[in-house]
Amino acid sequence: MGRAYDPAAWQTFFETVVAAAAALLGLLFVAASVRVAVVTDSPRHRARAREALGQLLVLVILGVVVLVPGQSRHALGAELLVLAGVVGAVTVRLQTNTLRRLPPELRRRWLLRDMTYNVGVVSIAIAGLGLVVDSLGGLYWLVFTTLVFFVWSSLQAWSLLIEAPPAPPG
Numbered sequence: 001m002g003r004a005y006d007p008a009a010w011q012t013f014f015e016t017v018v019a020a021a022a023a024l025l026g027l028l029f030v031a032a033s034v035r036v037a038v039v040t041d042s043p044r045h046r047a048r049a050r051e052a053l054g055q056l057l058v059l060v061i062l063g064v065v066v067l068v069p070g071q072s073r074h075a076l077g078a079e080l081l082v083l084a085g086v087v088g089a090v091t092v093r094l095q096t097n098t099l100r101r102l103p104p105e106l107r108r109r110w111l112l113r114d115m116t117y118n119v120g121v122v123s124i125a126i127a128g129l130g131l132v133v134d135s136l137g138g139l140y141w142l143v144f145t146t147l148v149f150f151v152w153s154s155l156q157a158w159s160l161l162i163e164a165p166p167a168p169p170g
Helices: 005-033 035-038 045-069 074-099 105-131 140-163
Strands: none
Touching: 005 035, 005 045, 005 140, 035 045, 045 074, 045 105, 045 140, 074 105, 074 140
């Protein structure tokens, strides 16, 4: 069995992912709390905060699932498929709600921007399927998910905290 299909070979990588994502999740939660008026006043800003927080949380959960000791690659593959299904279902629901709240002229552009994030979700399922069938590249797909989610959540945090207008004085 190659490294792509051996969860034990990925322990250090996912320990690092969990630590980084958990730290960023905490920092982003505090930052979003400080700018709560900006976040709640706009469907776009709510979606950005939700995406950034959600992606970092998914990375923590993903790392924890991979780090369960002694599990077979088939068990991990099944867990990743379930995780991808849950994340995908939640993502579709939240993205649909956001699209409904946006003005019609912004919806297409917003949907196109969400495709980047959705590719990261799909690659969780590909990794899980790869572990089950011992092909497709296995856990290497999670490197892609990790990169997409870290970059995407950082960009959303930047947009939310730096580019968003200041909250009106209360």
